[in-house]
Amino acid sequence: MVESTLFTIVFVLYILAALFYLAVAFSRNEKWAKPGLGLAFAGLVLHSAALLVRTFESGHAPFTNMYESLSFLSWAIVLAFVLIDRKFRIPRIGAYLMLIVVGLVALASSPLMPKEAMPLVPALQSYWLWLHVSVTLLGEAFFAVAFITSILYLTADSEEKKEKMDSASYRCVTVGFPLFTLGGLVFGMVWAYKAWGTYWSWDPKEVWSLITWLVFALYLHTRIVMGWKGKRSAIIAIVGFLAALFTYFGVNYLLSGLHSYT
Amino acid sequence: MGVDVRSAWKFFASVKLAIALLILLAVASVIGTLIPQGQPSAAYAARYGQLAGLLTGLRVTGLYHSAWYLILLFFFAVNMIVCTLARFPAKWRRAFRPEVETETARLLTLKVKDRFGKNAPAEEVRTKLEMVLKARRYRVRSRASDKRLCLLARKKMFGHFGSDAVHLGLLVIIAGGIVSGLTGFRTYIDLSEGQTVKVPRSPFEIRLDRFETEYYPQGMVKAWKSTVTVLDNGASVLTKPILVNKPLTHKGFSFYQTGYGSDWDNPKLEITVKKKSDPTFARTVQLSVGERVAVDDKDAGRISVKRFVPDFVIGEGGRVETRSQEPNNPAAEVEGWKGAEKVFSGWIFADYPDFEQMHAGSRTDLSFVLKSYRGSEYSVLEAARDPGVRLIWVGCFLVTAGFFLAFYWPPREIRAVLEEGRDRTEVAAGGIASKSRESFQAEFEDIMNSVRRS
Numbered sequence: 001m002v003e004s005t006l007f008t009i010v011f012v013l014y015i016l017a018a019l020f021y022l023a024v025a026f027s028r029n030e031k032w033a034k035p036g037l038g039l040a041f042a043g044l045v046l047h048s049a050a051l052l053v054r055t056f057e058s059g060h061a062p063f064t065n066m067y068e069s070l071s072f073l074s075w076a077i078v079l080a081f082v083l084i085d086r087k088f089r090i091p092r093i094g095a096y097l098m099l100i101v102v103g104l105v106a107l108a109s110s111p112l113m114p115k116e117a118m119p120l121v122p123a124l125q126s127y128w129l130w131l132h133v134s135v136t137l138l139g140e141a142f143f144a145v146a147f148i149t150s151i152l153y154l155t156a157d158s159e160e161k162k163e164k165m166d167s168a169s170y171r172c173v174t175v176g177f178p179l180f181t182l183g184g185l186v187f188g189m190v191w192a193y194k195a196w197g198t199y200w201s202w203d204p205k206e207v208w209s210l211i212t213w214l215v216f217a218l219y220l221h222t223r224i225v226m227g228w229k230g231k232r233s234a235i236i237a238i239v240g241f242l243a244a245l246f247t248y249f250g251v252n253y254l255l256s257g258l259h260s261y262t
Numbered sequence: 263m264g265v266d267v268r269s270a271w272k273f274f275a276s277v278k279l280a281i282a283l284l285i286l287l288a289v290a291s292v293i294g295t296l297i298p299q300g301q302p303s304a305a306y307a308a309r310y311g312q313l314a315g316l317l318t319g320l321r322v323t324g325l326y327h328s329a330w331y332l333i334l335l336f337f338f339a340v341n342m343i344v345c346t347l348a349r350f351p352a353k354w355r356r357a358f359r360p361e362v363e364t365e366t367a368r369l370l371t372l373k374v375k376d377r378f379g380k381n382a383p384a385e386e387v388r389t390k391l392e393m394v395l396k397a398r399r400y401r402v403r404s405r406a407s408d409k410r411l412c413l414l415a416r417k418k419m420f421g422h423f424g425s426d427a428v429h430l431g432l433l434v435i436i437a438g439g440i441v442s443g444l445t446g447f448r449t450y451i452d453l454s455e456g457q458t459v460k461v462p463r464s465p466f467e468i469r470l471d472r473f474e475t476e477y478y479p480q481g482m483v484k485a486w487k488s489t490v491t492v493l494d495n496g497a498s499v500l501t502k503p504i505l506v507n508k509p510l511t512h513k514g515f516s517f518y519q520t521g522y523g524s525d526w527d528n529p530k531l532e533i534t535v536k537k538k539s540d541p542t543f544a545r546t547v548q549l550s551v552g553e554r555v556a557v558d559d560k561d562a563g564r565i566s567v568k569r570f571v572p573d574f575v576i577g578e579g580g581r582v583e584t585r586s587q588e589p590n591n592p593a594a595e596v597e598g599w600k601g602a603e604k605v606f607s608g609w610i611f612a613d614y615p616d617f618e619q620m621h622a623g624s625r626t627d628l629s630f631v632l633k634s635y636r637g638s639e640y641s642v643l644e645a646a647r648d649p650g651v652r653l654i655w656v657g658c659f660l661v662t663a664g665f666f667l668a669f670y671w672p673p674r675e676i677r678a679v680l681e682e683g684r685d686r687t688e689v690a691a692g693g694i695a696s697k698s699r700e701s702f703q704a705e706f707e708d709i710m711n712s713v714r715r716s
Contacts, residue, residue, distance in 0.1 A: 119478040122485050122506035122519075178665035186658040195507050197448065197518040197646040199654055200439070202326045204295045214288040218281060224425075225277045255295055 003057065004115075006050035007071070011105050013043035014078070018102050021094030033091030040078055040098060047075045058117035063133045064124055066252075067115045070108035072134070073248070074101045076141035080172070084145050088168045092161075096148045128191035135183025140244045142176030143216075147241035150234035166230055169237050170223065177216045180244070184209045204255040208247035215240040274337075274344035283338045290334065294325035339436050342429045350426065357419040357673070362405040363412050364677045372692035374703050376710040380689060384411050384682040387689060391678060391713050398705065400676065411680040416673070421697070424668025431660025438653030448646040451517075454525055454638060458493065461645050464515055467493040471501065473641040475522070486519050488641040504643065518644040524637030526572045526587060531594060532634040533610075535562060538627050546633060554599060562628060563605070568595040570635065574611065582609070592635050598626055672697040676706065689713070 020036030023029070051072065054062045063069040081097045084090070107113070120129075146169045153165035188209065189199040200206060219236040222228040273279065297317065298305070306314040306323060321328035369375060380387055388411055392402050400415035449462055453470035460467045472489040491501040492512050504510045510517045528550055535557050537543040547565065549555045554566040569582070574593035577583035582595075592612040598605045605626065611617055612632040678691040691710060695702035 119482055126507040174669045178669060181665060182662050186662060193651060197516060197644050207291050207295050211288050211291050214284050218284045221277060221280055
C-alpha cells in the first residue's frame with residue numbers, strides 16, 4: 001500500500017520533471033532545467049524509498065518480475081541521468097530521458113504487469129539475484145543515456161553541442177560497459193554455475209548479452225584504436241543500446257529459454 | 263616461409279580484422295538466436311520446409327558448436343594474441359623504461375603545458391616541484407646536465423595495461439571454455455530415498471537420505487531439498503543438503519538439485535469400494551501393488567492391485583502399456599479374492615470413475631474408484647566435473663580488473679625542464695594523459711601554481 005502510493009507520487013514527479021525538461025528542449029532556455037532536476041531528484045529519492053519498502057515487504061530483491069524490474073530500471077536511468085548531467089551539464093537530454101522513464105513507469109503501472117510480490121521460486125533464491133540484476137540494469141541505464149546523447153549528437157546543430165554530446169556518450173559507455181560486463185556476464189556466469197552447474201549454456205538471453213557486449217567492444221575499438229568519433233560512434237552506441245534493450249525486453253517475449261522467470 | 267609468417271603476423275595484428283571479427287561474431291550470434299538450436303531434423307523440416315536442408319547443411323541449427331563459429335572464435339583469439347604481443351614491448355618501454363631527457367621545444371607542443379620564470383636557484387625549484395609532485399603520488403626521476411635539469415614524474419602506469427588485461431582475461435576464458443569442452447563431464451542422477459549410486463568417473467558414491475519439497479503457504483514450491491551423504495569406500499564422509507543454488511562439492515565434483523520425478527513402480531494407492539446394491543456403502547482402502555487387503559465388510563472379501571500404470575494406453579497386441587511416466591491417465595488393475603480364489607479382475611481409471619471394464623465372467627456387486635495415487639518422489643541431481651571453470655573465474659577477474667585499469671586508473675606523465683639563468687630559473691613543463699584530460703589539466707595547473715607561488 002505504502003509502496004504503491006509512493007510509486008504514484010514518483011510517477012507524478014517524473015511527469016512534472018519531463019514537462020520542465022521539455023520546456024528546456026523547446027524554449028532553448030535552460031532556466032527550466034533547475035526545477036526539472038529538482039523534481040527528478042525528488043522522484044529519485046522517493047523511488048528509492050519505494051524500492052526499499054517493497055524489498056522489506058516482499059523479503060527479496062525488487063526485481064523478480066517485470067513490474068519490479070521496470071521500476072528498478074527506471075530508477076537506474078534517473079540515477080544515471082542525474083550523474084551524467086552533474087558532470088556534463090546537458091539538461092537537453094533530460095526531456096528525452098525523462099520521457100523514457102515516464103514510459104517505463106507507465107508500463108510498469110499498466111494492468112498488463114502483475115504487481116503482487118510473489119514468493120521466490122527456488123531458482124531465484126540467491127544473493128546473486130541482487131548482484132546480477134542490479135549491476136546489469138545499472139549498466140543498461142548508462143547505455144540508455146548514451147543512446148539519448150548519441151541521438152542528440154546526430155541532431156545537434158552546433159559543433160559545441162556535438163562535442164559535448166559525443167564526450168557524454170563516451171563517458172556513459174565507459175561507465176556502462178564495465179558495469180554491464182561485470183553484472184551481466186561475469187556475475188551471470190558465476191550464478192549460472194551455482195544454479196545450473198554450467199557457466200554458459202548459449203541461452204538466448206546469454207547470447208544477446210554477448211551480442212550487446214560485442215557491439216560496445218566495437219564502439220571502444222573503433223574509437224580508441226581507430227580514432228572514430230562523432231557520427232559513426234553515435235550510430236554504434238545506438239545499435240548497442242537497441243541490442244541491450246532487446247536483451248532486456250525482447251528475449252523474454254520473443255525468444256524462449258532458461259531466463260523465462262517473468 | 264619468412265614472408266608467409268610475416269604476412270600472417272601482419273594480417274592478425276590488424277585492428278581492422280578485430281573489427282571485422284566483432285561484427286561477424288555478433289551477426290552469427292544473432293542468427294543463432296533466431297533459428298531454434300539443436301532440434302530434431304523433423305522439427306526443422308516442418309518449420310522451414312525446403313530451406314531445412316540448407317540450414318542443417320550450414321550447421322546454422324547447431325551454430326554455436328559449428329566448425330565455422332569456432333573458427334571465428336579461433337581467429338578472434340589469435341587476433342587478440344598477436345595484437346597484444348605486437349603492441350606490448352613498446353608499451354612496456356614507455357611505461358617502465360622512460361627517457362628522462364626532454365627537449366624544451368617538445369614540451370611546448372603539448373596541449374597541457376606551462377612556462378614561467380622564478381627567482382630562485384634551479385635546485386630549490388626542483389626540490390619544491392618534486393615535493394608537490396610526490397604529494398600527489400607521482401614518482402619522480404630527474405637528470406641534470408650543466409645548467410639544465412630534466413624532471414620526469416609519472417603515476418598510475420598500470421593504466422596502460424588495462425586493455426591487455428582484458429584481452430588476456432578473454433583468452434583465459436576461451437581457454438577455460440576449451441578445457442570445459444574437452445574434459446568437462448556432466449550427467450543426471452535419479453535417486454530415490456535410501457538409494458546409493460556410484461558417481462560415474464569418480465571414486466565415491468552418494469546416497470540420498472531424504473528428499474523434501476517445501477511449499478509456501480500460497481502453495482508454490484519453496485524449495486526442493488535433497489539430503490545427501492557422500493560415501494568413500496562405504497564410509498560416510500559428509501552429509502549435506504543440496505538445494506537449488508546451493509550445490510554440494512566434493513573432490514572436484516559438484517551436485518546440483520535440478521529436478522524431481524515420480525517413481526510409479528511402487529505407488530501408494532487409495533481405492534474406494536462401493537456396492538451396486540447399496541448406494542450408501544463406501545469403504546476406502548489403502549494399498550500398494552501386490553498387497554492384498556481386506557475390505558471392512560463380510561461380503562466383500564479382499565482386494566489387491568495387480569498393476570498400476572500412470573498413463574494407460576492399449577498397445578500392440580492389446581497389451582496394456584504406459585505411454586509416459588506422467589500421470590496423464592492413471593489406471594489400476596484391481597483383483598477381488600474370496601480366500602485363495604480370484605473372483606474378478608479389471609481396470610479402473612482415476613480420471614474416468616464411471617468407466618469400469620471388468621472382464622467377462624467376473625461379475626461382482628462391487629465397484630471401485632481409484633481415489634488417489636502417489637508415486638514415490640525421487641530427486642534428480644546433476645553431477646558435474648568441470649576443470650575449466652577455474653580458468654573462467656581467473657579470466658573474469660582479469661577482464662574486470664582490466665576494465666578498471668583502462669577506465670579508472672588513468673596514467674599521467676608530467677615532464678619539466680629547469681634552466682638556470684643568471685638570477686632566475688626558467689621552468690617549462692608539459693603533461694601527457696590519454697584519458698580524463700580535464701581533471702589532469704586541473705591537477706597540472708594546481709601543481710604549477712603551487713610551485714610558482716612558493
